[in-house]
Amino acid sequence: MKHRISINIAVLLLVILSTGCIKSPDPIERIALFKASDKPGIPSTAFLADPQKDPMPDSVWEFSSHDKIFFAVRLSKDLKENILFTQYTFFNIGTSAEFKVGLPEQLGPFEPGQLPLIAFDDPWPVPTETGHYEFRVYLGNRVVAKALFNIRG
Numbered sequence: 001m002k003h004r005i006s007i008n009i010a011v012l013l014l015v016i017l018s019t020g021c022i023k024s025p026d027p028i029e030r031i032a033l034f035k036a037s038d039k040p041g042i043p044s045t046a047f048l049a050d051p052q053k054d055p056m057p058d059s060v061w062e063f064s065s066h067d068k069i070f071f072a073v074r075l076s077k078d079l080k081e082n083i084l085f086t087q088y089t090f091f092n093i094g095t096s097a098e099f100k101v102g103l104p105e106q107l108g109p110f111e112p113g114q115l116p117l118i119a120f121d122d123p124w125p126v127p128t129e130t131g132h133y134e135f136r137v138y139l140g141n142r143v144v145a146k147a148l149f150n151i152r153g
Contacts, residue, residue: 026053026055026076026144027075027076027079027083027139027144028055028073028074028075028076028137028144028145029053029055029073029074029075029076030053030055030057030072030073030074031055031056031057031071031072031073031074031135031137031145031146031147032071032072032073032147033061033063033069033070033071033135033147033149034069034070034071034072035063035067035068035069036067036068036069036070036123037067055073055144055145055146056143056145056146056147057147057148058148059148060148060149060150061147061148061149061150062149062150062152063126063149063150063151063152064126064151064152064153065126065127065128065129065130065151065152065153066125067125067126068123068124068125068126069119069123069124069126070117070118070119070120070123070124071117071118071119071135071147072115072116072117072118073115073116073118073137073145074115075110075111075112075113075114075115075116076112076113077112077113078112079112079113080112081112082108082109082110082111082112083108083109083110083112083139084107084108084109084110085107085108085110085137085138085139085144086107086138086139086140086141087100087102087107087138088100088101088102088106088107088118088135088136088137088138089101089135089136089138090126090127090133090134090135090136091133091134091135091136091146092127092129092131092132092133093131093132093133093134094131094132095131098136101124102118102119102124106118106119126149126151127151128151129151130150130151130152130153131150131151132148132149132150133148133149133150133151134146134147134148134149135147135148135149
């Protein structure tokens with residue numbers, strides 16, 4: 001009887017693990033985009049202190065086609081190890097065109113609980129084509145954070 005219970009528990013654990021019922025923490029808790037010209041006013045303390053966890057917020061940032069940006073993420077303290085992102089992209093919602101931005105050294109590694117400012121010292125130009133975009137952060141082939149933004153002329 002004890003043997004049967006042990007087998008049932010083992011099978012149950014396998015089912016839980018294979019169906020994703022035991023979930024690892026989301027690597028990114030929050031994301032925000034900033035205009036390079038806004039550097040002196042970065043709301044890092046508010047960004048850190050806000051308990052809200054939303055790696056894919058509904059808010060929309062507004063930029064002009066000549067702006068340059070950088071971004072911040074708040075990484076989960078529950079991560080078990082440092083993290084290295086796969087890529088950052090701009091995704092044009094209207095055309096479905098997606099292109100990589102950033103340099104390999106800007107992908108990490110980052111420590112659990114860290115608040116990296118990425119492209120702070122060398123901001124990225126936003127797309128020149130007006131429209132609606134997503135800024136995406138990838139881990140493997142999965143989008144782990146995205147921020148919506150518009151480009152106006």
